[in-house]
Amino acid sequence: MILNLMVQYQETLDRTFSALSDPTRRAILERLGRGPATIGELAEPFDMSLTGLKKHVRVLEEADLVTTEKVGRTRECRLGPGQLEDATRWIETHRRRWERRLDRLEGYIEKKRSGLT
């Protein structure tokens, strides 16, 4: 059960980071941050085929970062319930640990240096 949760957590991180690793997909999320948009409206500024854009939207949907809904003849996209918290938390934990290591290293160099003068 715990193992299962761990696997799910890792898979969510995989999907989230992978979805964020493309500039068009990040731009789509930025655009949807300003409000919902149809696939056609999303495609416009990107100079991209609808098919190409739909593929990106699907990747974002699989990561829960976007939800889409058929409205009449169009498909409306909006930000989804995606777990960006987990992604930020992972990066932040990693950064803090790393900065502590750098601080310790700096402290060591400082001590060496003051010993020399």
Next chain:
Amino acid sequence: MILNLMVQYQETLDRTFSALSDPTRRAILERLGRGPATIGELAEPFDMSLTGLKKHVRVLEEADLVTTEKVGRTRECRLGPGQLEDATRWIETHRRRWERRLDRLEGYIEKKRSGLT
């Protein structure tokens, strides 16, 4: 010049998020957060061939998240100067904007509801 910086920024984000989208690569970073390690030491807990592990280390190197140095017969890996700040900042900006939208939506629903009672 500004366009060039923008392209570089986007490419850095691409490489960083892409590097983080794999559980083995995240585990390597977590391991190196506790101190430097050789390729052999990194491979041990993963039950993975040295070749497979080297590929992951190369992806991390290209994203500047890891640096490696040949020491005698082994190659020592440590955390690199990778720009995790940009990645966190991107996610955080996106999250804040999104939370503000949710807040506004909640406020709207609240107002509607109090109008009804």
